Amino acid sequence: MEKTVGNNTVTYIVNKLRSAGCVFAEEEAQILVSEAQSLEDLLKKVEWRADGFPLEYVIGWAQFCGLRIEVERGVFVPRQRTQFLVQQAQELACSGDIVVDLCCGSGAIGAALAAARGEIMLYSSDIDPIAVRCARRNVTKFGGQVFEGDLYKALPQWMKGHINILVANVPYVPTKAIELLPLEARLYEPHLALNGGEDGLNILRRVVTEAPYWLAPGGHLLIETSERQAPQSFEIFTNIGLTTKIVRDVEWDATVVIGTHTSFV
Incomplete structure (x- = not known):
């Protein structure tokens, strides 16, 4: 839903993630925006990430050796x-x-x-x-x-x-x-x-x-x-x-x- 998310929303997400301690806040914000199904879904995902959930749990997959590996809560995230x-x-x-x-x-x-x-x-x-x-x-x-x-x-x-x-x-x-x-x-x-x-x-x-x-x-x-x-x-x-x-x-x-x-x- 990248095309429907304005710059102000992206800035808000980046600042929220950065204040939560996310080192790669800009990159994570773009990933969350691209994976969200709606604005409501996006804001929910941002809250999860800001609360400390691993990004991979929030979006449901991890990048590994060029593959999208599906992950879910309770499974070890591939390093x-x-x-x-x-x-x-x-x-x-x-x-x-x-x-x-x-x-x-x-x-x-x-x-x-x-x-x-x-x-x-x-x-x-x-x-x-x-x-x-x-x-x-x-x-x-x-x-x-x-x-x-x-x-x-x-x-x-x-x-x-x-x-x-x-x-x-x-x-x-x-x-x-x-x-x-x-x-x-x-x-x-x-x-x-x-x-x-x-x-x-x-x-x-x-x-x-x-x-x-x-x-x-x-x-x-x-x-x-x-x-x-x-x-x-x-x-x-x-x-x-x-x-x-x-x-x-x-x-x-x-x-x-x-x-x-x-x-x-």
Whole structure:
């Protein structure tokens, strides 16, 4: 409804968002205007955003790897840094590969991989019913399937020893650090998708420990972590027998640990 919104209204929205602490108030105002169905709808969306709701919840989608990923309240919002994880997985994936996205949240990683690589067999899973419902809207359009359950328990047994690419953006925020996150994350996003335990690596350990049983020979496990946690994550990978490396992108402040399964369990 851009054509029907005057400059005064846009200025009002920008000022309201800026006073609420939105760093990119001008850009967000334009997005809200473009997504609103009516002036009433626009003002309602502005109020939600000013109250601290993540922009992605307000408009119903997040931009990720060139895709519009549908999101809803209660699902983890895909971070731009996670595009680096997608890039790393994309470089390793081949046509026909079985690709699994654990802790899939909205399904953004799997959807982006399927969009980029085309002919892969994509399976995603999450323990949260809200995430599963949301992921199905994003993943099935690329021919993927979504399972609900706790990590590997969600996967069919036939996958054991056959997964070529296993990606996981696991929760990795230490429990006590959650209170230091931006307000919109700690108030509105599910703590289940953020809380990685005392050192932030509890879920990572569980994923890595079982990975050799699920990966095909030569298969790869890729997990996003923080730069600070990378050395300990590297040790967890190598202790389980994976050939491991750490890759990092400074611009995105993104760190990914990659482990390759070079032998049978």
